[in-house]
Amino acid sequence: MTKAERALETRERILKAACEVIADIGFENVSMRKVAEHAGVSKALLHYHFDTREKLFAEAMTHSFAQTGTDAEDGGDTTPAAVVLARILRSMLPSDADLRQDWKLWQELWVRAQRDQTARHLAVDLYDQLHAWVGAAIERGIRSGEFTECDVTAVSTLIMALCDGLGIRLMLDDPRVDLATARSAIWRAVAPALGTTPDFPEV
Template identity: 65%
Template sequence: MATNGRTTETRERILSAACEVIAETGFEKIRMWMVAERAGVSTALLHYHYKTRDKLFTEAMTHSFANTTVDLERDADSVAPSVILARIVRSLLPMDPELRQDWRLWQELWVRALRDDETQRFAVDLYDQLQEWVSGAVNRGIEAGEFTDTDVAGLSTHILALCDGYGIRLMLSDPKVTSDSALAAVWRAIAAELGISPAFPKV
């Protein structure tokens, strides 16, 4: 068990380091030794866990998404569905340095997906997981009677599209779009569809 624990901890450290290095440097420029150095492991150990850069990249993206979902769902049974949905929406925008790092990973994924069929399939699968995550939060609110019944799949797609659009503008430091204005605009669209307050909840 101790060995399994060390292996899990090592993989977590490697994936966290990979997220940082890919976001800072860009996938095309990174080398495995850069990630090994950041993670504090040997290159040989890194290759033992991840044979190729492509494998490391996809695992890093999955790791980033999984960590976000676990963190935001930590108390889903004890807070209002609107709060959970608001947390999710906030996490889908580059609102702080950590989320901007996640966004840089997504941007790297988009670029690779345009040139590589396998990466494209992986990207579509990740979007499916994002949509299921958003849809789950909306369905909980409908079941709890807090949200008006709606086309959940359609609304989830709309939310992701809005967040992608505003997120790109924020990543470009477009002066016409601020974090607050983007968050407010996305939430107003959600609120109108779900029959809830247009004021963004305290999360």
């Protein structure tokens, strides 16, 4: 392994550890020492890669976001757009342990964004990327004839808003909302605009 590869592996390990620690105890309780211990690196090495908590938090959020829904487009151009969109919806809801951890990080970001301009810009940027991701799946369906022509921006915004609202209920373990209910509610809400069946696709 080259020096550059070792440095990249160390950085990845630190970011993974930071995500886990922040999700577990909240950003306000996180210290660089705790992250270093969890990552199994020295505090000096951690500071070599990330000189402040704020930079580490921003990188951890970006890292977590980049890992979300990596299987959404498995199958490439042969995957129906409805399946791609359904996979995106699946990855935007806290449907397993990893995604629940991602949601905890998002919740930390939401809180920080109310008081910190840098965190607010990061949140808006990540939402822009989500919006583009959802919109691309809808546009793909329109091009293929699976979906009818629609206001892609409006439908994407609706999907994201429903995922946020129902995702919070799932994180709270609200007995009125389970994962199947959330998925079905979102799909039924957007199906008329997409001109597709109201049943959530098999993914």
